[in-house]
Amino acid sequence: ECGHSYHTLLCHHEMYNELWFTLFISESTLKDCAVEVQEYDSDGQNAALEKCYQALTWQLYQTSQWNSLFNSNYEKLPAVEYHIVTDKGFNFSTVDDAFVCQKKNHFQITVHIRITGHPKYVKTQLGMKPIEKFYLKVFGIRVETPNQTIAIEQSQTDRSKKTFHPVRVDLPGDQITKVTLGRLHFSETTANNMRKKGKPNPDQRYFMLVVGLYAVSQDQFYLLSANVSEKIIVRASNPGQFENESDVLWQRGHVPETVVCHGRVGINTDAPDEALVVCGNAKVMGRVMHPSDSRAKENIREVDTNEQLRRITQMRLVEYDYKPEFASVMGIKNTHETGIIAQEVKELLPEAVREVGDVACNDGEKIENFLMVDKDQIFMENVGAVKQLCKLTNNLEVRIEELEQWNRKLARLKRLSSVKSTISGGSTVRYVCLECSPIVVTEINEVVSVVEMKTDFESTISQSTHPISRIPEVNFCDILPCDKVYCCPIHQPKVKYQIYEKTDAEEKRKLKCEFLLFGRQHIWTLPVARLYDSAYYFRVAAPGFASCSTDPYFAGMFFTDYYFYFYRQCN
Known part of the structure; x- marks a missing residue:
């Protein structure tokens, strides 16, 4: 189906590793060509996903074998702009530290292609060749032996499987073409998938997925651009040992009624970057304890409370509303808050601000190098500022008491002077x-x-x-x-x-x-x-x-x- 807006497309694939198409989207039209939808679409489901998830990362593949395109005037055209997104079929395993694909389950990828200008020729080792058509190829390779390819199969409407052949695509000049390839399967599994003592096999083997764009001239395929994925584990059916992978992470603790997790835990997020990441509100009925024993510390020194008071005085306290597209991703229900601005705090107290990477919003906008604030640091700054204010208050009280004493003495002196004047x-x-x-x-x-x-x-x-x-x-x-x-x-x-x-x-x-x-x-x-x-x-x-x-x-x-x-x- 053609005619999707750019924002809708980006929302479906907000985990892009490269946002190259943002540079030219304003001057191009988006052509969504789901090639032979009845054959390549996955069970009638489009590439759009209701929820974004961690996706495969891709790198350039065999750039030395890429061929250049030329227009009718034999002018060299810019390189093909090429981007791949895995829509479904790959799940990241924290235990294996790799993406896992079940052989019996199909996967789906979407390719975005843009060619600048109107290509007519491809430059080969034999000279210029006229371009007859463009094709997309998908195949797998072994990590340990990249020269060995793994065939890709495709499920048919009757659930039978056939070898996946290159797909012909039309690439109009100065446009983005979206190609969705669905119902794909690896024809074989990786080696050494069996667990050893409940842990990943140290001799585990991996596949990588390659997607390439080729120009065809006189029945010869000439590579224009290609990407290769990160390592993938391909397993057969779901054996019991893999269904309970969580048992490796979650184990019974030594103390009764305790559960131990060896890894990171994410709540309302599938990409936790800390021991515990909660996208939403959290309730704590007890206390939150922090380590503070002096025996575990060194380089202990007093801080300048006057400087802490100065920094706190310069911090701006503001009211604000979170953007709806950001709040929905982070699980924030009450968007109106009172707080501080991370960029302003970074200028006064750099150690209280940290970059946590890019954050994608629901509308497709990506916030690069998102900043978060350590409010414990701000709290300790406030403690030092309060101590400095106590010092100032005590000094003022002493000074006021001295002035009151002088005032009483001056009053007595005035009385003495008045008596003396009567002599x-x-x-x-x-x-x-x-x-x-x-x-x-x-x-x-x-x-x-x-x-x-x-x-x-x-x-x-x-x-x-x-x-x-x-x-x-x-x-x-x-x-x-x-x-x-x-x-x-x-x-x-x-x-x-x-x-x-x-x-x-x-x-x-x-x-x-x-x-x-x-x-x-x-x-x-x-x-x-x-x-x-x-x-x-x-x-x-x-x-x-x-x-x-x-x-x-x-x-x-x-x-x-x-x-x-x-x-x-x-x-």
């Missing part, structure tokens, strides 16, 4: 200088906030000596108003720091220690000696806000540092 007058602070030269006691009006100290407090005054080469001339009366002048006695003071919290009646210098509103006024002795210079440093801090280890950044806010340098200037 009408300043406190008198006496600065006593123990120098050899005349010095002054200067009274300065100023509001002072001094660190509140307990009786057992030890001051942290630092004292150091720094020799100088030249003493500058300084007249302190030019800086501050001089009220009274005292002379410092020369003596060796004890290097001792004392805290005077009350007025000491026995103090030699009768220095007065006055209590302020927010602290105390403290006076320390300063050691003075000949040829002795000293530096004097102390810090005035707001109570509860600063200490000796407070960050210098807060100088002027919570504390003020004072540095004094004392030196002798004597005649």
